Structures are given as structure tokens and as C-alpha cells.
Amino acid sequence: MKTSADRVAPIKSPSKSNPAFDVLEFRKDFPILQQKICGKPLIYLDNAASSQKPRQVIDAITHLYYEDYSNIHRGVHTLSERSTRAYEEVRRKIQQFIHAGEDREIIFVRGTTEAINLVAHSFGQRVVGEGDEILITTLEHHSNIVPWQLLCEAQKGCLRVAPISDAGEVELESFEKLITSRTKLVALAHVSNALGTINPVAQMVEIAHRKNVPVLVDGAQAVPHRQVDVQKLDCDFYCFSGHKLFGPTGVGVLYGKAKLLESMVPYQGGGDMIASVTFEKTIYNKIPFKFEAGTPDIAGVIGLGAAIDYVNQIGLDRIAAYEDELLGYARQKIAAIPGVRILGNARENASVLSFLLDDVHPHDIGTILDQEGIAIRAGHHCAQPVMDRFGVAATARASFAFYNTKEEVDALADGLQKVMEVFN
Amino acid sequence: MSDLRDLYQELILDHTKKPRNFRRIERTGSKADGHNPLCGDKLTVFLIVDQGRVSDISFDGSGCAISMASASMMTENLKGKSIAEVKAQFERFHELLTGNSSVPVDSESLGKLVVFTGVKEFPVRVKCATLAWHTMNAALEHQEEPVSTE
Numbered sequence: 001m002k003t004s005a006d007r008v009a010p011i012k013s014p015s016k017s018n019p020a021f022d023v024l025e026f027r028k029d030f031p032i033l034q035q036k037i038c039g040k041p042l043i044y045l046d047n048a049a050s051s052q053k054p055r056q057v058i059d060a061i062t063h064l065y066y067e068d069y070s071n072i073h074r075g076v077h078t079l080s081e082r083s084t085r086a087y088e089e090v091r092r093k094i095q096q097f098i099h100a101g102e103d104r105e106i107i108f109v110r111g112t113t114e115a116i117n118l119v120a121h122s123f124g125q126r127v128v129g130e131g132d133e134i135l136i137t138t139l140e141h142h143s144n145i146v147p148w149q150l151l152c153e154a155q156k157g158c159l160r161v162a163p164i165s166d167a168g169e170v171e172l173e174s175f176e177k178l179i180t181s182r183t184k185l186v187a188l189a190h191v192s193n194a195l196g197t198i199n200p201v202a203q204m205v206e207i208a209h210r211k212n213v214p215v216l217v218d219g220a221q222a223v224p225h226r227q228v229d230v231q232k233l234d235c236d237f238y239c240f241s242g243h244k245l246f247g248p249t250g251v252g253v254l255y256g257k258a259k260l261l262e263s264m265v266p267y268q269g270g271g272d273m274i275a276s277v278t279f280e281k282t283i284y285n286k287i288p289f290k291f292e293a294g295t296p297d298i299a300g301v302i303g304l305g306a307a308i309d310y311v312n313q314i315g316l317d318r319i320a321a322y323e324d325e326l327l328g329y330a331r332q333k334i335a336a337i338p339g340v341r342i343l344g345n346a347r348e349n350a351s352v353l354s355f356l357l358d359d360v361h362p363h364d365i366g367t368i369l370d371q372e373g374i375a376i377r378a379g380h381h382c383a384q385p386v387m388d389r390f391g392v393a394a395t396a397r398a399s400f401a402f403y404n405t406k407e408e409v410d411a412l413a414d415g416l417q418k419v420m421e422v423f424n
Numbered sequence: 425m426s427d428l429r430d431l432y433q434e435l436i437l438d439h440t441k442k443p444r445n446f447r448r449i450e451r452t453g454s455k456a457d458g459h460n461p462l463c464g465d466k467l468t469v470f471l472i473v474d475q476g477r478v479s480d481i482s483f484d485g486s487g488c489a490i491s492m493a494s495a496s497m498m499t500e501n502l503k504g505k506s507i508a509e510v511k512a513q514f515e516r517f518h519e520l521l522t523g524n525s526s527v528p529v530d531s532e533s534l535g536k537l538v539v540f541t542g543v544k545e546f547p548v549r550v551k552c553a554t555l556a557w558h559t560m561n562a563a564l565e566h567q568e569e570p571v572s573t574e
Contacts, residue, residue, distance in 0.1 A: 361465075361487060361488035362463065363463040363465075363487075363490075363549070364488050364489045367428075367431065367546060367549060368428060368432075379463045379464060387464070393464030393465075393487070394464035422428065422437075423432075
């Protein structure tokens with residue numbers, strides 16, 4: 001009987017410095033990939049929505065609850081000490097992972113969406129006044145649009161949007177012109193979730209900084225696929241979600257430059273974010289704790305730490321190289337199908353393949369592919385402005401991670417043939 | 425395991441490719457917009473009610489095969505019916521897609537609409553099939569706010 005293991009083969013790289021990327025071995029670490037959907041091996045191509053978790057991450061969370069769990073930061077007993085140590089160790093791990101200057105610049109939040117809302121509230125509310133501007137791009141996910149709309153509405157500010165080309169790249173000249181003396185913040189995606197475009201973030205940060213404007217980068221789609229160095233990028237804020245990085249849901253990270261974070265008002269009030277409380281006056285805790293009110297998702301943080309260990313053990317550079325090859329293969333194979341139109345043709349792409357197929361609605365493509373065991377996403381991908389820009393209501397989106405294979409791409413192509421058969 | 429043939433039957437595909445009553449009716453106040461934000465189906469349903477009967481019904485918009493076929497077959501089915509019959513049909517169709525499987529289907533009243541029975545096996549797609557009907561209902565009641573499947 002065919003299993004999913006029979007469909008995959010390792011992709012071998014000839015050079016000595018890049019030993020064979022043994023995708024077959026890595027897939028064994030992901031128990032969920034071993035199942036069948038509608039009688040066919042699961043082919044999970046919805047990684048931009050969320051990634052699957054290796055056994056090591058699941059075990060780390062289970063281990064916490066079996067052995068070490070206790071509330072953190074306040075207890076004097078052994079279990080509390082163990083949990084606190086494990087939790088703070090992950091903070092340092094993340095600091096190294098994104099090469100932040102200090103571990104107090106790493107704040108744990110629920111996810112990218114919460115990180116952006118935090119900045120909109122704690123930074124934006126103080127800094128944005130009537131007539132001031134926030135600049136974003138057409139590529140943004142709703143999480144990097146709506147918090148700014150809410151801020152502008154509350155403060156009577158103005159949201160400006162940098163346009164994108166037909167290839168799905170931000171028009172840098174327009175971007176630069178749109179940064180005015182009233183601009184208080186630029187917010188932009190590192191990698192577009194709808195198109196896969198990789199923005200030239202370092203360059204865009206430099207442009208903004210020349211005009212003394214800080215930059216927030218939405219790294220949700222970048223961090224699973226590329227090594228990120230926040231000091232090199234010199235961005236002022238960087239955020240990402242744990243669940244897209246092979247970690248659990250409910251946890252994410254906001255990085256902010258220490259000086260900025262110190263100048264910001266708290267986001268949520270409660271326990272842990274205070275130094276002392278009286279009814280006359282409350283003194284807030286120092287960073288990062290000032291922004292971590294209440295009991296956090298301790299297990300989530302531990303799981304995220306295990307996910308980072310897992311990814312580091314493979315190496316993000318190796319992952320990036322493998323994925324580039326896989327995406328290149330996928331783009332070629334899918335583009336060759338008559339009737340297919342690929343959206344997102346930037347010079348640099350990561351992970352995402354967004355496409356249309358003749359008159360067939362993406363929702364119908366998705367249902368038929370599901371019957372073949374293939375999981376893609378169909379819809380506007382929380383990026384309605386991108387859809388509007390290209391005059392479509394929705395696209396079909398296949399998004400890859402390092403555990404996907406060329407054989408799975410072939411199966412996707414076969415699945416699309418099946419879609420054509422149903423509709424012709 | 426569900427069979428795709430239950431969902432994408434010949435009749436449904438025919439209505440997707442050649443939707444009936446796919447036009448706007450400009451001179452009517454009975455119209456409503458509906459959309460399925462999950463996947464981007466957007467419809468407008470137009471009605472002319474004359475002496476308690478639906479004398480004309482049409483739709484406009486774009487969406488997935490199921491939503492378009494459902495809208496098309498709905499307009500065919502409802503033309504000429506009285507308001508009371510339209511409302512009863514709405515309940516029957518809704519029951520067909522979301523109701524208890526053990527309740528017998530009123531295939532005589534539903535006619536060709538029974539072809540949507542298969543949608544039940546694809547729960548994610550039920551909202552696509554019911555969108556046109558909810559929108560039609562809103563048009564009937566002159567609702568101001570666009571209908572959403574959320």
C-alpha cells in the first residue's frame with residue numbers, strides 16, 4: 001500500500017558544502033504528514049496560513065506540562081524556577097535567532113497581529129496626531145492595515161499607501177515620495193503572504209531613516225524561510241508568529257529597539273508589567289516585562305523555543321536554498337499548465353505561489369484538490385487590497401515549507417489537470 | 425469519503441457555465457447585495473414583485489461554481505411564485521442543505537434544486553449554495569445592509 005513516504009525522495013545537492021537535504025528524514029519528524037485525506041496521502045501546501053509541527057515541538061510542550069510547569073516570575077518554589085528559567089531562555093534564544101542587540105528587546109505576544117496592534121497603541125497613540133501620516137504598502141496583510149486605520153481614525157491621522165507594480169513589487173520611487181514631514185511610521189511586510197514578494201527591506205528602512213521615520217516590519221512570512229538579522233536590517237520593530245515557524249499557536253514575538261520600547265506606554269495593564277501598585281500611583285516594570293501583562297502562553301513560548309532549536313539544527317540557509325529550488329520548480333511546472341496565470345512575479349519570491357486557472361473559481365479549485373489530498377488556500381488571503389489591485393476576488397494559493405517535495409508539486413499539477421477535466 | 429460527482433453534477437456545471445437570468449433589473453427597489461467573505465463570492469439579487477408574485481428575478485455578480493449555479497437555479501425556480509411560496513421554498517432549500525438528514529426531502533416542491541443535496545457532504549461549501557437565497561430573502565425584505573455569510 002502506498003504511503004506518503006513512497007511519494008517523496010530526497011533532493012540531493014552535489015556540492016560538498018551543502019550536503020544532501022534529506023527531506024524524507026525531516027518529514028518523519030512531522031507525524032501529521034503521515035495521514036491520508038480522501039484516501040490519498042496528505043499534501044500540505046498551506047504553510048503560509050500555518051505550518052505543521054515536528055515531534056520535537058509537541059514533545060517539548062508535553063514535557064513542560066508533565067515535568068516543569070508552574071507560573072513564572074513570581075514563585076519561590078522549584079517548579080516556578082524551572083519554568084521561569086526555561087521561558088527566559090527562549091527569550092535569549094530568539095534574540096540570537098533574529099540577532100537582536102539585547103534580550104530585553106524581545107517581547108512575547110500572541111502573534112504578529114497582536115504585535116502590530118501593540119505598536120499602534122503604545123507607539124502610535126503617543127506619536128500620531130491630527131494630520132500626521134502612517135505609510136504602508138498595497139501588499140499588506142489586513143493585520144498590517146487595520147490597526148493603522150484604527151489609529152488614524154482615533155488620532156485623525158492619515159493612512160498613505162505605496163503602490164505596487166504588475167509584478168507585485170513595491171514601487172520604490174513612489175514609496176520614497178510618500179514619506180513626508182508628517183510621516184510618523186512606515187509599516188511594511190518582509191514577505192507578502194498573498195504573492196510571495198520579498199521586499200528589499202534594508203533598502204526601504206534606509207530610505208525611511210534618511211527622513212527620520214521609524215519602520216515596523218511584518219516578518220510573519222519571512223522568518224520560516226530566511227535568516228533574519230534585525231540589526232542588519234536596522235528596522236525599529238520586527239514581528240512574527242510562532243505558529244508559522246513550526247511552533248504552536250498563541251505565541252509570537254515583537255522585537256523593538258530598546259530606546260523606543262522604553263519611550264512607549266504600556267499596551268495591556270495587569271500583573272507582571274508593574275514594579276509597584278498603589279491606588280495613588282502605579283510604577284511600570286522595565287522592558288520587556290512592561291509589555292507582558294498577565295500570565296503568558298508559557299507552553300507556547302517553550303514550544304517556540306523548541307521550534308527554533310529544530311530549525312537551527314537544519315539551518316535556515318539550507319532551508320532557504322532548498323525552498324528556492326522547490327519554488328522555482330513549482331513556478332515552472334504550474335505556469336506550464338494551459339490556462340494558468342501566476343500572480344506575483346517579483347524578482348525575489350519566497351514560498352508562495354498564487355495563481356488563477358481560467359474561469360474556475362479558486363474555491364472550486366480548492367475543493368477538487370482537497371479530494372486529491374492536496375491542501376491549498378483559496379480566497380483573498382486577508383489581503384483584499386492585493387486582490388483588488390489585480391482585479392480578482394480571490395486566488396488559489398499553494399505555499400511551501402521545507403518538508404514539501406518535488407513529487408508533491410507534480411501531484412499539484414496533476415490535481416489541476418483534474419480540475420480542468422471537471423470543468424470541461 | 426465524498427464523491428466530487430455529488431457536488432459538481434452536470435446540471436450544476438451547466439448552470440455555472442451558462443447562468444440563467446444573469447442580468448440586472450435597474451427599475452426595481454427590491455434588490456440586495458450578498459457576499460461570502462470566506463472565498464470572495466459576490467452577488468446582487470434583483471426582484472420585481474407584482475400583485476404578490478415574483479414577476480421577474482435575476483442576479484449579477486461573480487463567484488464560485490456552486491454559488492453561481494445556486495443563484496441561477498434559484499431564479500429559474502422562483503419566477504412566478506407567490507411570496508408565500510418563495511418563503512416556503514427558502515425554508516425547504518435551507519433545510520436541504522443544513523438540516524437533519526433523516527427528515528425526508530420534499531423533492532416535488534424543490535424540483536431540480538434537489539441536485540444540491542450533495543453539497544451537504546462538503547460543509548465548507550454550504551455557504552456558497554445558500555448565499556443567493558439569503559440575498560434573495562434580504563431583497564424581499566428590502567434590507568439596507570448587504571448580506572454576509574458570516
